[in-house]
Amino acid sequence: RVPSAVRFPTQANHTATHLLHEALREELGEHVKQAGSAVRPDKLRFDFTHGEGLTAEQRSRVEARVNEKIFANLPVHTFETTQAEARTLGATMLFGEKYGDLVRVVDVEGFSTELCGGTHVRTTAEIGAFAILSEGSVGGGARRVEAVTSGEAYAVLHARAADADALRVELEE
Numbered sequence: 001r002v003p004s005a006v007r008f009p010t011q012a013n014h015t016a017t018h019l020l021h022e023a024l025r026e027e028l029g030e031h032v033k034q035a036g037s038a039v040r041p042d043k044l045r046f047d048f049t050h051g052e053g054l055t056a057e058q059r060s061r062v063e064a065r066v067n068e069k070i071f072a073n074l075p076v077h078t079f080e081t082t083q084a085e086a087r088t089l090g091a092t093m094l095f096g097e098k099y100g101d102l103v104r105v106v107d108v109e110g111f112s113t114e115l116c117g118g119t120h121v122r123t124t125a126e127i128g129a130f131a132i133l134s135e136g137s138v139g140g141g142a143r144r145v146e147a148v149t150s151g152e153a154y155a156v157l158h159a160r161a162a163d164a165d166a167l168r169v170e171l172e173e
Helices: 006-026 056-071 083-090 150-172
Strands: 034-039 045-049 076-082 103-109 112-115 130-139 144-151
Touching: 006 034, 006 045, 006 056, 006 103, 006 112, 006 130, 006 144, 006 150, 056 130, 076 083, 083 103, 130 150, 144 150
Parallel strands: none
Antiparallel strands: 034 045, 045 144, 076 103, 103 112, 130 144
């Protein structure tokens, strides 16, 4: 049995990786594919294929798109189906993974459909908020985003606002 203090933030971070994956594909192109991930209670890490770093504008648009989908309170459905039906539904499948005839699909209504066996929130609003901590290279043609959700995201965003306020005061002096 996993304590809710661990399970819930892990669920929020896991569903956020699905939103992030689709937001990156929208922003950068269909060539973007997941190349690894780590989902923990305190943060998420998402590796993806792309040949260059995100610009500040791209990073901002990706972060905003993920938050837009969070605030839309979209239902998150998980269900089992055949691999053939999942393909028909347009589910994203990881290249190189071996799937059986029966697969588990996680569908963020109207936005993202992926094969996934992990734990997820019931609606995107449960994620709370999303903030990108960093984006960088992890090797040739692969990038990594580290991000936080829920209370961790609130803390990061609050700290950023405090830093901006402190800079504003310094500049006004």
